[in-house]
Amino acid sequence: MAVFGRVASGCALALALLLQADFAAAASNSPKIVIQPRSTNSVICDSRGCFGFGERQFYTRPGQPLPITPPYNGGVNRYDAPRVQIPPRETYMPPRAVYPSPAQQRARHQMWCSERYRTYNPGTNLYSTIHNGFRTCHSPFD
Numbered sequence: 333m334a335v336f337g338r339v340a341s342g343c344a345l346a347l348a349l350l351l352q353a354d355f356a357a358a359a360s361n362s363p364k365i366v367i368q369p370r371s372t373n374s375v376i377c378d379s380r381g382c383f384g385f386g387e388r389q390f391y392t393r394p395g396q397p398l399p400i401t402p403p404y405n406g407g408v409n410r411y412d413a414p415r416v417q418i419p420p421r422e423t424y425m426p427p428r429a430v431y432p433s434p435a436q437q438r439a440r441h442q443m444w445c446s447e448r449y450r451t452y453n454p455g456t457n458l459y460s461t462i463h464n465g466f467r468t469c470h471s472p473f474d
Contacts, residue, residue: 375398437473445459448469448471
C-alpha cells in the first residue's frame, strides 16, 4: 500500500509541474532548424548522381566521371602516389610447366579412343572395323 501511495504522489507532482509550464511561451519559441553549411570541397554521390560543393559546384549524372579529382588536396589526387612502393623483381621465374603423368596420358588416350570408336577395347588398345578386322587406336595423346 505504501508503494501505491508513493506512485500516486509522484504522478500528482508531475501533473502539477506540467500545469505550471507556460504553454503559450513554449509554442511561440519554436525550435530553429539550422542547416549547417557544407564543408568546402565536398562531394556527395547518391542514386541521382554526384553533387560537388565548394568553390566549384557541379552535378554529374550517374556513371559519369567527376570533373575534378577527389579528394581535393589543392588539385593533387592523393591516391596517385602510393606511400608503399614495391620494387620490381630482379629475376624472372617463368611458371613451371605441368606435364601429365603417364597414367593421365593413358587415361586421356583411352577416353579419346572410346569416344571415337564404339568397339574400342582399352585392354588391347584395338577397335573392330567392318571389313578389315581389328586396328590399333592412335590418338593425339600417344
